[in-house]
Amino acid sequence: MSQQYSADSAPKSALVTVADRRDWWRDAVIYQVYPRSFADSNGDGMGDLEGVRSRLPYLRDLGVDAVWLSPFYASPQADAGYDVADYRAVDPMFGNLLDADALIRDAHELGLRIIVDLVPNHSSDQHEWFKRALAEGPGSPTRERYHFRAGQGENGELPPNDWESIFGGPAWTRVTEPDGTPGEWYLHLFAPEQPDFDWDHPAVGDEFRSVLRFWLDMGVDGFRIDVAHGLVKAEGLPDLGSHEQLKLLGNDVMPFFDQDGVHEIYRQWRLVLDEYSGDRIFVAEAWTPTIERTANYVRPDELHQAFNFQYLSTHWDAEELRACIDRTLDAMRPVGAPATWVLSNHDVTRHATRFANPAGLGTQIRLAGDRELGLRRARAATLLMLALPGSAYLYQGEELGLPDVVDLPDEVRQDPAYFRGAGQDGFRDGCRVPIPWDREGSSYGFGGGGSWLPQPAGWGELSVEAQTGAAGSTLELYRAALAARSEQADLGAGDRVEWLKAPEGVLAFRRGAFVCTANTGGEAATVRAYGRVLLASGEVTVTDDGEAKVPADATVWWIAD
Structure with a gap:
């Protein structure tokens, strides 16, 4: 007799908080909130801090450990708040400092930590x-x-x-x-409204150490450092020469990115952070040529985590994924830092759309692709990511399986890259459309009015309301996965995996009593049944002879009986 398992096979027991555990960040799941697109409390069409605060119980129940907030500082909004005019003030569109204080306090009461964005490479031209x-x-x-x-x-x-x-x-x-x-x-390495600081000037370093203390005194638990690789420029500002535009992101050696001098800055910052109790952290947005260069940012006296953009850029391919996983773990192990995994954020195409398109188009896609295929792969990729040792980052709405909105009218687009007429072509607006909470309403529960970017028709069927309690929904899959991850000691912990023999196109690895099997191929695969099915992104059939049929583009979590 065969048995079938799906996402609903996972336990629904109480979640375990990490609020009081030291080194919580080593295996934490951190949820990125893009404030203008998360929840609008006053009906002006723009998300705000009070809106985020009102939805904190949802994030606690989802099962994440911390919330990273994209910038909410005073800003002319030339680049959605990444052009900061005052690092110690909240922009009125998001609220005020009292709102920030209330959000931080409420999060802590719910067992959540708060990480805020810091933008030290450049300021606003209105600073x-x-x-x-x-x-x-x-x-x-x-x-x-x-x-x-x-x-x-x-x-x-x-x-x-x-x-x-x-x-x-x-x-x-x-x-x-x-x-x-x-x-x-x-x-200005970015928009003209974002002049780059010269970090050779001591006043710049003094100012940012003061800014760190301001927000640490407010109670934040850490900082995500924007363009962490860009602060120091090569002496003399030498010419770049001929180069492909997309490589400017930091995937190649550049005179304005990943210069060795940035590390002294972060050693000074670490001294500031270590003055405070509570196990607070730094997270680097560091685009570097190799994962080995990324590891330099997380040496013991520098930062705690660095985003793994090499993993984010890897295709849905067993061989490529295994090579990237091995290389990441091998690079992080000597410096004692956890691997950090991410599939989507506010700067790249959502992985439900990226995986819906042919490999090779990169992370900047404005094509809808095969929606069903993309969602199936995205669900499988998420379970694979959450099974790996280290910390994982989720981007708001990915737990709903949201795709990029690829058909935004030109007149509503706001990404400054679009108006520059080159570079990234304004693709980032598509992943920033406000998320749906309710099935119906003018903004599907985002707020009382409209939304600053238009939401597509049918958005309500992807909403939190529509997916809550729905068998097989992406939201329930995420909830089950995060609950299981908090209960299984082998998930997230450690710094290595034991690879198991598997058919072509299939990844299989063991971590203690836990086994993960991911089928990246286009057809169903027969694999060994490694125990009972803990969770699966698709329907799995287990036979009496100890084998299992895993559908195409599906991941299975097993636990030894």
Whole structure:
């Protein structure tokens, strides 16, 4: 007699919190909230801190350990808050400091930790320092806090070097001096409204150590460091030469990314963090050429975690995945840091859409692809990720199986890359559409009115309300997976896996009494039944002779009887 198992086979017992456990971050599941798209408390179409606060019980019940908040600081919003005008203030569109304090306190009462975004590579052009730099003119002390340079050419009409912006176009903008004449140029690796700080100036380091203490005193549990690899530029700002635009993200050696000098900055920051109790952490957004370079950021006296973009970029292919997993674990083991796994975030195409398209299109896709295939692979990929040793990051809405919205009208798009006319083509708007909470309503429960980016028709059928309690839903799969992960000591812990023999296209590994089997192939595969099925992303049939039939693009968790 054969038996069939699905996502609903998993236990639904109480969750275990990590709120009081030291080194909680080594195997934590951290949920990214993009505040403007999570929950709107006042009906203005824009998510806010009070909205996030109201949904904290949902995140606790989902089973995550911590919440990472994308920027909510005072900002002109030229790049969705990653252009900060005041690092110690909340932008009015999100609330105020009292709202931030209440959110942090409520999260702690629920057993959740709060990680906030920090943007140290650049400020807004409306930051007081930069406004003073423009007003005071060439040679002023405040200009030394940014990268101001004279231009090339007979009258300084050409940029100081050939660097390009990540968003497309030159990485330099020429200013008009106080006397009205064309003057110096300033560096901005991103939008012109985001001038890069010069970290060689001591005032910059002093300021950011002060900012760290401000938010640590507010009670935050850590910082996600934006463009952590970009703070230090090569001496003399040498020309880049011919280069592919997409490689500017940091996947190749660059004079403005992953310079060795960044590590001294983080050693100083670690001293600040270690002054505070509560096991607080730093997480690096560090795009580097190799996972071995990424490991440099998480040495014992520097940061705690670094996003694994090599894993995020890996195709749904057993051989590629195994190689990336091995290389990641091998790189992190010597520095004593946990591996960190991620499949989606606010800067890349959601993995439910990425896996719906042919391999090789990268992480920047504006094609819907095969929705059913993409969701099936996304569910399987999530179970595989959550079975690996280390910490995992989830991006809001992925637990609902949300796809990218690929058909946004041009007039509503807001990604600055779109307006630059090159680079990434504004693809990021598609993964930032506000998430649906309810089946019906003008914004599907996001808020009382509309939403800052339009939600597609049918969004309600993917909502929290529609999926809660629904057998086989993606939301219930995530809930079951996180509950099982909290109960099984072998999940998340440790720094290695034991690979098992498996058919072509199938990954199988053991971790103590736990075994994970992932079929990345296009057809069902017959594998050994390693015990009882703890959880599966698709329907699995187990026979009396100790074998199991795993459908295409499915992952199974086993536990020894």
